[in-house]
Amino acid sequence: MQDTSRQLFAQRLRHVREDVRKLTQTQLGQLSGLPATSISHFEKEDGVRKPSFDNLRALARALEVTTDYLLGRTEDLHGHTALDEKLYRDVKSLSEADRLIAENLIRQLAERNRPKE
Numbered sequence: 001m002q003d004t005s006r007q008l009f010a011q012r013l014r015h016v017r018e019d020v021r022k023l024t025q026t027q028l029g030q031l032s033g034l035p036a037t038s039i040s041h042f043e044k045e046d047g048v049r050k051p052s053f054d055n056l057r058a059l060a061r062a063l064e065v066t067t068d069y070l071l072g073r074t075e076d077l078h079g080h081t082a083l084d085e086k087l088y089r090d091v092k093s094l095s096e097a098d099r100l101i102a103e104n105l106i107r108q109l110a111e112r113n114r115p116k117e
């Protein structure tokens with residue numbers, strides 16, 4: 001991570017933790033499986049410690065945001081795309097019965113693609 005991207009990561013991590021999810025460093029540590037001291041280091045804008053890929057994913061998962069948001073690649077916390085909006089518009093035009101079918105299919109696909117822990 002470059003200095004500016006490290007600063008942005010630190011700012012976004014702190015913002016989501018404090019302002020969006022209302023968590024302490026200790027609480028985020030418990031949710032992510034990381035020590036609170038590591039989170040403290042990651043939130044230091046002038047710090048030199050950066051998360052590994054696995055730790056980045058753990059933080060994003062615990063905060064319910066995308067890694068792209070934490071890294072400054074997008075402004076969208078949840079990673080919504082133009083495709084998401086198109087799907088939303090399409091779903092609105094379905095009958096209630098078809099919506100239930102689509103919802104069940106999406107749930108099954110999501111379950112199939114969920115990482116095994």
